[in-house]
Every structure is written in structure tokens, then in C-alpha cells.
Amino acid sequence: MDAEKRASVYRPSPQDTIIEVTDMTFSRGSRKIFDGVSLRIPKGKVTAIMGPSGTGKTTLLKLIGGQLLPDSGEIRLEGQNIPGLSRRELFVVRERMGMLFQSGALFTDMNVFDNVAFPIRVHTQLPEDMIRDIVLMKLNAVGLRGAVKLMPSELSGGMARRVALARAIALDPDIVMYDEPFTGQDPIAMGVLVNLIKRLNEALGHSSIIVSHDIQETLSIADYIYLLSDGKVIAEGTPEELRQVESEKVRQFVEGLPDGPVPFHYPAPDYVEQLMSTGETR
Amino acid sequence: MIDRIQRLGHKTLSKLAAFGRSGQILLQSVVARPAPLMMLPLLIKQIYFVGVLSLVIIVVSGAFIGMVLGLQGYTILVDYGSEQAVGQMVALSLLRELAPVVTALLFAGRAGSALTAEIGLMKATEQLASLEMIGVDPLRRIIAPRLYAGFICMPLLSMIFAVVGIWGAAVVAIDWLGIYSGAYWANMQQSVDFWNDVVNGLIKAVVFGFVVTWIAVYQGYDCIPTSEGISQATTRTVVYSSLAVLGLDFILTALMFGDF
Ligand SMILES: Nc1ncnc2c1ncn2[C@@H]1O[C@H](COP(=O)(O)OP(=O)(O)OP(=O)(O)O)[C@@H](O)[C@H]1O
Ligand SMILES: [Mg+2]
Numbered sequence: 023m024d025a026e027k028r029a030s031v032y033r034p035s036p037q038d039t040i041i042e043v044t045d046m047t048f049s050r051g052s053r054k055i056f057d058g059v060s061l062r063i064p065k066g067k068v069t070a071i072m073g074p075s076g077t078g079k080t081t082l083l084k085l086i087g088g089q090l091l092p093d094s095g096e097i098r099l100e101g102q103n104i105p106g107l108s109r110r111e112l113f114v115v116r117e118r119m120g121m122l123f124q125s126g127a128l129f130t131d132m133n134v135f136d137n138v139a140f141p142i143r144v145h146t147q148l149p150e151d152m153i154r155d156i157v158l159m160k161l162n163a164v165g166l167r168g169a170v171k172l173m174p175s176e177l178s179g180g181m182a183r184r185v186a187l188a189r190a191i192a193l194d195p196d197i198v199m200y201d202e203p204f205t206g207q208d209p210i211a212m213g214v215l216v217n218l219i220k221r222l223n224e225a226l227g228h229s230s231i232i233v234s235h236d237i238q239e240t241l242s243i244a245d246y247i248y249l250l251s252d253g254k255v256i257a258e259g260t261p262e263e264l265r266q267v268e269s270e271k272v273r274q275f276v277e278g279l280p281d282g283p284v285p286f287h288y289p290a291p292d293y294v295e296q297l298m299s300t301g302e303t304r
Numbered sequence: 305m306i307d308r309i310q311r312l313g314h315k316t317l318s319k320l321a322a323f324g325r326s327g328q329i330l331l332q333s334v335v336a337r338p339a340p341l342m343m344l345p346l347l348i349k350q351i352y353f354v355g356v357l358s359l360v361i362i363v364v365s366g367a368f369i370g371m372v373l374g375l376q377g378y379t380i381l382v383d384y385g386s387e388q389a390v391g392q393m394v395a396l397s398l399l400r401e402l403a404p405v406v407t408a409l410l411f412a413g414r415a416g417s418a419l420t421a422e423i424g425l426m427k428a429t430e431q432l433a434s435l436e437m438i439g440v441d442p443l444r445r446i447i448a449p450r451l452y453a454g455f456i457c458m459p460l461l462s463m464i465f466a467v468v469g470i471w472g473a474a475v476v477a478i479d480w481l482g483i484y485s486g487a488y489w490a491n492m493q494q495s496v497d498f499w500n501d502v503v504n505g506l507i508k509a510v511v512f513g514f515v516v517t518w519i520a521v522y523q524g525y526d527c528i529p530t531s532e533g534i535s536q537a538t539t540r541t542v543v544y545s546s547l548a549v550l551g552l553d554f555i556l557t558a559l560m561f562g563d564f
Contacts (some may be wrong), residue, residue, distance in 0.1 A: 087437050109332075109441070115437040127430035141438045186434075 032260055034064035034246060036286035037141075040197060040229045041086060046095030048078070048085060056083055056092070062225070065199075068223050071194055072238045072275065073250035076246045076288060079233040080124055084200045086119055088112045091144070097214055099197075116147055120190035124233075125180040126193045128174040128189070135170040138189045143194060154235040159232070160188040165211065180206040191222060198222070212236070216243055237275075241265070249275060333443040333521075334451055341382035342395060346449040349456040354415045354450070354517075355457030359464070361414055369402060370394065370472025376474070377410055378481050387477075388487035391497040394473040398560070399496065399505040403466035405553050408512035411458055412545035416520035420541040423524025432525075435496040447521050453474040454520070456512020459506055466505070504560045511552060 027098070029059060030057045036042075041063035047058040048070040063069050071079050084090045086097060088104045099102045099115060128137050137159045142148060148156075151168075157233060161167045164184040183206060190198055200219065204212050220243045223230050240246070241261040249257040249264070249272060257264060257272040264272065423446065428431050432442045460529040470492075477483045497504070520541045527537035 083402050084433075087435060089433055113436075113439050113441055116437055119437060119439075121437040121439075127434035129431055129434075130429070132428075143437065144440055177461055230420070294326050 024235050032207075032246065034062040034067075036062075038065045039063065040065040040100060042096075042098045042272060043082075043086075046085070046092045048081065048092045050081075050091065054253050057060065058095070059094075059250070059253065059255060061255055061258070062249050063229060063231060064246060065229050067245040068074060068219065068229045068232060070232045070234065070244035070247045071233065071250060072100075072237070072247060073256075074242065074275070077250045078158065079250060080201055080254065083121065083201055083231065086199065087104055087119060089115065110166045117193070118196045120193065120195035120198040122187050122190040122198075122200045124205075126179075126186040127179075128173075128182055128186055128208065130174050133171055133173050134177070134185050137174070137185060138192050141193045156192065157188075160192055162187070165214060173212070180208065180211060183207070184211065184215070187218075194226050197229050197231070199233075201233045203232065204234055204236045211294065212239060219243060238267045251275075272295070285289070321425070321560050322526070325526060326518065327523055329443060329447065329525055330451070330518055332441075333448040343452075344447060346445070347452055350449045350453035351457060354401075354419070354453040355461065357412060357462060358414045358457070361410055362461045362465050363468050365406060365410055366403070369406060370398065370469030370474075371476045373397060373402075373469065374473030374476035374481075378477055378483070387481075387483055388479050388491055390473070391470075391489070391492035392492075394469055394477075395492045395496050396501060397483060397503045398466045398469045401557070402555070403462045403469065404420060404505055404508035404512055405549060407462040407465045407509065408458065408516055408549040409546055411454075411461060412516045412520070412549065415454065415457070416516050416545050417538045417542045419454070419517070420518040420538045421525040421534055422512035423450070424527040424529070426535050427527065428464075428529035428531075429527065444550070447525060450521055451517055454509070454517025455513050458516065459509040460514075462505070462509035468483055479531035480551060500560075508553065508556050511556065512549050515552065517524040519545045519548065 039062040043059060043061050045061050046056055047054065073079055081090065084101075085092055086104065088107065091105050092201070099118075102111075102115065104115065105158065128134075129140065132140065133158055137152050137302060138160055142153050144250065152158070158167055159211065161170060164187055166181060166184055166188070169181065169185070171176065174185070183203065185201055187200070190200070191203060203215055203219065207215060214240050219230060222228065223243075232240060232244065240263070245259055246260060247258065247264055248255050257267055257269060259267070267273065275298075337377045364446055373394045374390060377393045378387050380386045381389055381393070423432075426442075426446065432446065435442045435445060474485075474488060523537040523541045523544075527533045
């Protein structure tokens with residue numbers, strides 16, 4: 023009761039914010055992906071970004087990482103405006119970030135061990151035997167210590183993603199962004215990963231951002247959740263709050279209902295009309 | 305009409321923009337902040353991929369082109385009774401023209417296309433993006449060693465091509481056609497000038513190596529990250545490099561050997 027009450031009034035405050043996005047717009051071609059989005063990523067907490075496929079969750083992570091530039095608005099990491107940084111400053115800032123890409127993005131010319139060791143070798147001068155211990159520890163945490171010698175092409179999709187996760191956390195970064203960490207994992211691995219992310223967050227105090235479609239898993243570890251749709255934040259709050267929100271849009275998403283105000287389809291002309299009309303498909 | 309002018313303008317602008325981007329890539333990866341210690345192992349690996357693995361095709365082509373030159377040269381020169389000059393003819397045509405140009409064309413097909421495809425695939429699989437997120441500049445880590453490897457390997461390959469070619473012609477002319485070997489080599493020695501022929505040929509090879517590698521690397525880095533985009537970029541690498549090599553060859557030849 024006490025915990026729930028405390029949780030239900032929680033709002034990320036300016037003091038404990040690590041990343042602050044203010045009034046950010048971003049378009050791809052003529053399509054507005056973000057239209058004045060503002061949100062705060064609290065420090066040392068697990069923040070989840072959820073929303074229908076194609077709303078721009080991956081895009082948001084890339085904007086935070088400085089790989090894409092917003093059309094307007096600010097993305098501040100502890101006061102530094104990321105879009106305003108020079109190329110060199112950006113690379114310094116990124117040393118504090120770890121990112122698990124939706125596709126894994128392992129380096130295909132290195133084996134699993136070297137992939138996980140890569141960030142450590144690049145950014146530290148640690149002796150090789152220490153690197154070895156760290157890498158084995160990280161791989162053990164994702165259950166793949168036995169796979170050190172395999173090449174990325176020899177891994178299954180789920181395994182590759184777990185290796186990528188180990189690489190993302192290899193340097194114990196301040197901010198870890200997980201783009202769909204649970205996709206393609208069996209129930210056992212999923213449970214382990216959920217615990218791992220929570221544990222890392224608690225033990226090392228780093229701030230995590232999780233993008234995921236696995237509602238129950240995400241709600242179980244997130245401290246705060248942003249629900250994106252149509253280029254806007256349509257709901258935010260703690261898991262308890264989101265479960266209680268009345269809004270139909272949010273209900274539909276949290277409960278995973280196919281019908282409702284959140285469109286399942288990418289914007290398209292009327293279905294029947296299009297089927298009946300001749301030609302003009304493209 | 306206006307529409308056409310507009311399209312032309314648009315095309316020109318996008319070509320100019322692409323040229324600007326490629327220049328930026330070149331500057332940022334080669335000129336800015338070299339890190340020799342980190343580079344060395346990467347560079348050696350790339351020299352292996354770009355240079356050593358191209359050796360077979362270069363040596364085989366060099367040998368055959370030399371042999372053909374020897375044979376053709378002999379049949380033409382024998383009519384004038386000056387078949388001893390075949391050594392001179394072979395050496396000059398190889399050193400001045402054939403070695404740099406043919407090596408560059410083969411290099412574009414063998415190493416250039418591979419570079420483009422590799423970098424393009426890295427882009428498509430987000431490996432470049434994940435390097436960036438790890439805080440490593442892909443221009444320095446991926447692009448720079450490949451560029452340097454290309455610059456270094458192309459002149460070496462061209463020299464090897466010329467040497468093998470001269471040797472191939474010698475086999476045909478001396479061993480098969482029975483030209484006196486002293487005459488073959490002495491003629492060559494007398495007529496080949498170090499600065500005029502050897503160095504000028506090398507300068508060509510350096511320029512071609514630079515251009516071909518630059519095009520290959522830029523096409524890979526700037527490609528549309530899909531299988532279709534990569535295949536188009538690879539094709540463009542081969543076509544653009546070949547055209548650039550042939551065009552530049554004319555300009556360089558005019559500058560070096562033209563009597564103005
Ligand atoms: N390189 C690109 N060029 C043009 N449009 C793009 C590009 N990448 C993404 N988009 C568009 O941006 C929108 C947001 O894409 P994004 O990958 O961020 O979605 P997402 O929320 O991560 O979806 P998912 O849950 O399926 O991963 C999509 O509608 C997509 O069409
Ligand atoms: Mg995504």
C-alpha cells in the first residue's frame with residue numbers, strides 16, 4: 023500500500039532527470055514522426071517507451087544518441103544539448119551510453135568474445151586478462167559464456183540479441199538504451215533478461231530506457247512509462263497508473279486489444295475502396 | 305521546358321551535394337586526427353584484403369598481357385627487321401600505360417567492388433551505427449584504413465604488373481621466338497628513362513589508386529542500406545572508377561608526355 027501510494031505520485035522531476043526532451047519535432051520526408059514531444063528520462067530508473075509499431079520509438083533512441091538530428095526542439099543530457107554538439111563532443115558523450123540495437127548489429131568480422139570486448143578495448147587501457155574476466159562475466163549474465171568462440175553468423179537471432187545486450191552493458195554505461203530486448207527470446211531467457219535489466223539498474227544505478235512490446239514484462243520492471251502514438255506522448259506514468267488510466271487508447275494498448283482508437287494499420291486509403299478501385303496501387 | 309531545366313538543376317545540385325559529401329568523408333577520415341597505433345593492425349588487415357588478395361589476378365593478367373605484347377610486337381617489328389626492339393616496346397607500353405591503367409581497372413573490379421559491398425552491408429546491418437553509439441568514429445575505424453590500404457596497394461600492384469608483364473614478354477620473345485636475350489634487355493635498358501617512364505607510370509598508379517578507393521569507399525558509405533541499394537552502389541563503383549581511370553589517364557598522359 024505504502025509503496026503503491028509513493029509510486030502513484032511519482033513524476034520525474036528536473037533534479038533527477040538525466041535526459042530531457044523538450045518540444046522536439048522530427049520528420050522523415052513529409053511525414054511528421056514527432057510533433058512537439060516532451061519527456062523526461064529519470065536518472066537511475068528504468069523508463070519504458072511503448073507504442074504501436076512504426077510510431078518512432080527506435081527513432082527516438084537514435085535522436086537521443088545523436089545519430090539523427092531533430093528539426094526543432096532540444097534533447098538535453100544533463101544540460102548538454104545533444105543536437106548542438108560537434109562530432110567530436112558527440113563521440114565523447116556516447117561513451118556514456120550503451121545501446122542495444124533492434125537488429126543486434128554485432129560486428130560480423132569478430133567473434134562473440136571480441137564483440138563484447140570491443141567497447142572495453144576502445145575506451146579503456148585495461149590489461150587483457152581483466153578484459154577477459156569482464157567479458158566472461160557479462161556473457162555469463164546473459165547465459166552465453168559457452169558461446170565466446172562463435173562468430174555472429176553462427177548465432178540464433180535470440181542469442182545474437184543477448185550478445186548485443188552484453189556488449190551494450192560491457193562498459194557499465196550511465197545510460198543504457200534497449201531496443202526490444204525481449205524479442206525472439208524463449209520464456210526462460212526472457213525471465214532472465216527482465217531480471218538482468220532490473221538488477222543492473224539497481225546494482226549499478228544506471229538509467230535504462232527500454233523500448234518493448236512485451237507489455238507485462240515491461241510493466242513489471244519499468245519505474246516510469248511513456249506511451250507514444252501519432253508523434254505525441256499520449257500517456258505517461260507509473261505502471262500502476264497506466265493500468266488504471268481510463269483513456270480508451272491507452273487501455274487498448276495496455277490490454278493488447280486489436281480494435282480501438284489506436285490504428286493497427288499504417289495510414290492508408292479506405293480498404294474496401296482501394297480493393298474495388300482499379301490500378302493506382304502505388 | 306521549365307520542368308526539364310528544373311530537373312537538370314535538381315540533378316546538378318544533388319550531384320554536387322554528393323561530391324561535397326564524398327570530399328567531407330575523405331577529409332574526415334584521412335586528414336583529421338590520425339591515430340597511428342590503433343590504425344596499424346587495421347591497416348595491415350586491409351592491405352591484406354585489398355592488396356594481397358588482388359595479387360593473383362594482377363600477376364596472371366600481367367603475365368598474359370606481357371606475352372600478348374611480346375607476340376604482337378614481334379610480328380609487327382619483324383617486318384622491319386627490328387625485332388630486337390620488342391623489349392623496348394613492351395617496357396614502354398607497360399610502364400607508361402598498360403600497367404597503371406589495367407591494374408586500376410582490375411583493382412576497381414576486384415577490390416573496389418568488395419570495399420563498397422562490405423561497407424554497404426555494414427551500414428545496412430547497423431554495424432556503422434552501433435560503432436557510432438559505442439563512441440568510435442566509423443570514418444576513422446572503418447573508412448580510413450581501407451582508404452590508406454588502397455592508396456598503398458595500387459602503386460605496388462601496378463609495379464608488380466609491369467614487372468610480370470615484361471617477364472612474360474621476355475618468355476615469349478626470347479624463349480619461343482628466339483630473339484637474342486642480350487638485345488632484348490639492352491634495348492630496354494637504353495630506352496627506358498627512370499623519371500620519364502617509371503616515375504610517371506607510378507604517379508599515374510598513385511592517382512588511380514586514390515580515385516578508385518575514394519569512389520569505392522564513398523559509394524559504400526553513402527549507399528541506400530538495402531540489398532538493392534548495395535548492388536547499385538557496387539555497380540556504380542566499378543563504372544565510375546573505370547570511367548574516372550580512363551579519363552584521368554588521358555589527362556595525365558597529355559600532361560606528362562604531350563609536347564606542348
Ligand atoms: N530510414 C528511414 N527513412 C524513412 N523513413 C523511416 C526510416 N526509418 C524509419 N522510418 C519511418 O519512421 C517511422 C518510425 O520508425 P521507427 O523505426 O522509429 O518505429 P518503431 O516505433 O521503432 O517501430 P517498431 O516497434 O516496429 O520497431 C516509421 O513509420 C518508418 O516508416
Ligand atoms: Mg523499432
